[in-house]
Amino acid sequence: MDKITRLINSYLDHLVVERGLSAHTVSGYRRDLGRYAAFLRDHGVDDPTKINSTMITGYAASLAEGVPDKPAEGVPDGAGAAAGEQTVWRYPPLATSSTARALAAVRGLHKFAAEEGVVADNPASEIRPPKPARRLPKALPLDAVQALLAAPGCKTPLALRDTALLELLYGTGGRISEIVGLDVDELSGLLTEPDEVGGLRVIGKGNKERFVPLGRYAKKAVTDYLVRGRPDLARRGRGTAALLLNARGGRLSRQGAWLIIQQAAERAKINIEISPHTLRHSFATHLLDGGADVRVVQELLGHASVTTTQIYTLVTVDHLREVYATSHPRAR
Known part of the structure; x- marks a missing residue:
């Protein structure tokens, strides 16, 4: 040696x-x-x-x-390779x-x-x-997001949970660890004030807390799950404060959430690579496309610096071109 x-x-x-x-x-x-x-x-x-x-x-x-790969002993470099033949790598x-x-x-x-x-x-x-x-974040078109969110249905406790998970991810832009880490008592204004915008208290990176508003669709999905889905799943376990439960009544893991997203994408016939972060990227991109200020998006995503958030502005160029083409009197 x-x-x-x-x-x-x-x-x-x-x-x-x-x-x-x-x-x-x-x-x-x-x-x-x-x-x-x-x-x-x-x-x-x-x-x-x-x-x-x-x-x-x-x-x-x-x-x-x-x-x-080195050529065989006695064979000159490049010998024996047909035109157009791919290189054989020792280390690619x-x-x-x-x-x-x-x-x-x-x-x-x-x-x-x-x-x-x-x-x-x-x-x-x-x-x-x-x-x-620098890799641009990948965001789903709005119609693909809608198909994904509708994929689980709402006929079983697990389907209600899956819909709540997907709506939370897209509706809040939360990281997957933040969403599966939510407890029931971290919901505010969800059931008691159904017509008001609710919100989540999220613990993000660096143990920093932020409040994320919860829109009407996500709010309804979570409420339906809490009323008609979670009690059945909770009876299968030993008791936990977790909001999102697995089939055995324990806290849903990140790996379990990833699998739910893959299955929903397959049912929605989305043929591109998708992950929990895809919904976070879509959340940010669609907000900016809708006219949201980048600093507001920074706060919602929990970014320490606006520089991190500004990468999302690069994926809205098509939207800017569209606005220019339809708004400026000398664009066409």
């Missing part, structure tokens, strides 16, 4: 014993650092003290560009996010080596992972 392999094993032990990382996370580190060790061996390096920043930069480039190119993750493992390894006195300096200290391209 060479010195680099021993260093990697010591670092992985450190992640498990001292930092308490999960087996799944450590497995990812093991895979990423195994590729790094292979890169170093291919370049004749088997000692951590011989690694410099140029080598790490070269490794970063190999992550993004990929590493083709990684996406920017995956490259950043792999470099994070390398940076952690070298920081550990320096702290443990294995090397005098950290050659990765100035290496910065690539910034992923």
